Amino acid sequence: MNVCASPEVLLRVASVGICGSDVHYWWRGRTARFVVEGPLVLGHESSATVVTCGPDVHSLKPGDRVAIEPGVPCRRCEHCRGGRYNVCPHVRFCATPPVDGTLTRYYVHPADFCFK
Ligand SMILES: [Zn+2]
Numbered sequence: 059m060n061v062c063a064s065p066e067v068l069l070r071v072a073s074v075g076i077c078g079s080d081v082h083y084w085w086r087g088r089t090a091r092f093v094v095e096g097p098l099v100l101g102h103e104s105s106a107t108v109v110t111c112g113p114d115v116h117s118l119k120p121g122d123r124v125a126i127e128p129g130v131p132c133r134r135c136e137h138c139r140g141g142r143y144n145v146c147p148h149v150r151f152c153a154t155p156p157v158d159g160t161l162t163r164y165y166v167h168p169a170d171f172c173f174k
């Protein structure tokens with residue numbers, strides 16, 4: 059069974075750095091304006107190996123080792139369309155509530171936010 063949507067890859071996580079924000083979530087339950095209100099998997103600085111690719115993934119193949127870019131932008135707002143996706147106000151960021159992070163064995167992520 060392929061768990062990936064079209065442009066996604068299933069990753070086997072290899073390593074995860076522990077960032078200051080992870081420590082703040084762990085100790086205080088919050089980082090800046092982001093508050094943990096339910097179970098949350100931490101970790102967003104990660105490397106992994108591709109296990110499976112969604113049907114429309116052509117840039118990666120099983121076995122490729124990648125770094126995961128943890129912030130996935132909306133791709134539709136003015137910032138994204140202008141090429142400044144790093145300031146997208148709608149970004150979904152690994153280990154920022156309510157989005158689970160990568161401190162786990164397997165993680166599904168958009169292929170274009172995984173770098174060989
Ligand atoms: Zn970090």
Ligand SMILES: [Zn+2]
Binds near residue numbers: 132143
């Ligand atoms: Zn955007």
